[in-house]
Amino acid sequence: MDTYEKIIGLAKRRGFLWNSFELYGGTAGFYDYGPLGAMLKRRIEDIWREMYVIEEGFYEIETPTIGIEPIFVASGHTRGFSDPMVVCCGCDSAFRADHLIDGIVETPDALPAPEIKRLIDEHGIKCPQCGKTGTFGEVSSFNLMFRTAIGPGTERVGYLRPETAQGMFINFEHLFRFYREKLPFGVTQIGKSYRNEISPRQGVIRLREFTQAEAEIFINPRDKTHPKFSAVGDTILRLYPASQQEGGSGAGVVGGTGGADGGITEIAVRDAVNQGIIAHEFIAYHLVLTNLFLERVGIDPARLRFRQHQPDEMAHYAIDCWDAEVLTDRFGWVELVGIADRTDYDLTSHTTHSKHDLSVVLEYDTPEQVERIVVTPDMGVIGPRYKEKAGKVLAALKNLKEEDFSGDEIKVEVDCETIAIPRDLVEYKTIIEEVRGEKIVPHVIEPSFGIDRVIYAALEHSFAEEIVDCETRTVLRLPAEIAPVQVAVLPLLTRDELIEPALKIVQMCRRSGIFVSYDDGGTIGRRYRRNDEIGTPFSVTIDYDTLDDDTVTVRNRDSMAQIRVPVTKLVETIHEMLRDPTKFIIQSAQ
């Protein structure tokens, strides 16, 4: 049994993750979060919110999970997200149709389906599987987006969003106003996205419905420094730069090249930026932030790396792109987060398709004085004289430079013909103009988190089996702040005189916002083990001493050590220890 099986088994048994629709046989690519899973997920999302929304100040928005077709035409998902497929009738194998005609035309992926089919037939392409010719059926396209119809009757096409990002891009104008027209600013969204994967088979690693936490940070393309970079520049990251990766496009979503440590460089981000490994400070800052988040939710730093996309792997518009990857037992390196500089691609594309200008005026600190020539031709004369050419003459005159006005005549070229215009018909003067700013399309830095994968990785990296008194103890060493159950309250024995005070302590904890579970089944040892397995960081045990001196035992999940705490100080102590579990170690040493 490998670790993956153990984790999924534990998750299923204890109510973290269940395969969806199991009552009706189940369907690949969908998972339910059970009681503990949903709690874990919410705590992880809340940490993300704390770091991105509160600390970075990137407000969170919420947009529909269904999008209308034009959005995905603009984003490229209706084209780029669909693959032409063709099936060989001889052996029933399916192939990417455009790959079959690679080398015959320059850009096979840009052709419409019937054209690809025609080329396959015309060139007598053999089936790579069975070697026969002329056995291919029609070329059909498989789009990874779920398609649906909006409204009754003549339906309007809608798609379940394949990423949350577009909802933020298309609100750019509102957001820019909201942020009082200043760059940079960021916006976030946590929500479901949908991709109709052909064969999702890696549990929660590849889902058809999944949760993304994305931030879109709109920045000035001329200035990709980060105001807080100096504070994080010394951070050491484990980088796996493109230059270190061998063999073509490197890793896919799952798997990946390189051994556990192959090609990984531990380097301060400041040096990585200075050496040109990371494109600029803004990306580097977000690598650091991602690193902080992942470590905080329990990812083992030794099994974490940042892998840079190779040039041929990166979307054509992106400048630099890094994936935070974790090492898993079964799947090798798995991508959890992508951090990309998407440049102005998204806003420019939405500008073109929506016909709304999404550029912004960036005001200079001090307005610039610019010298400019203003040409004012006497159109009352020029118009009748040149008739249909008058418009072009006007345009040509406006483009002239100062030295062109020196002679008695002004020569302009219109339709390959030189026309001389008397000097006195054209007035020109030099003015000093104040330019307050310039129009730019902001660039976008996008950290995009796959929350479900983060959850799986946190489970796997915190999973431990250790031998205690010849028995295997299974323990999830989840960070205290993401553990679903924070405290277990346990009477030492199942006796009324202990149950009663225990229930009072449960009430006390709940009123102060601590999530507790109460358990009086079986023996105390069994209950400790049960709580270890779901990662409950602390247990409070009520025994006969409690009745005498009003103190209880607090037990720590990881060390199994215990301290005694007066009931009056219990809530305060627990809050402190949840915030900083080392408090327990300090107290237990006393």
Place this chain on the structure above:
RNA sequence: GCGGCUGUAGUUUAGCGGUAUGACAUGAGCUUCCCAAGCUUGUAACCCGGGUUCGAAUCCCGGCAGCCGCACCA
């Protein structure tokens, strides 16, 4: 989507043509003064549909799901 392998309580497992065995887990009770102890007792399963047969968990066919390869993975 293709090929191979596999589907028995929550988990794991026995049964390989005569209506399902055990373990762990779990509920109730007893016992128990700190790490999965013990005793009593309860709940709980043949993936779905068709066929062959007097009779199918078992044999055959189809579907669904899982795993492993191939392909795919903005």
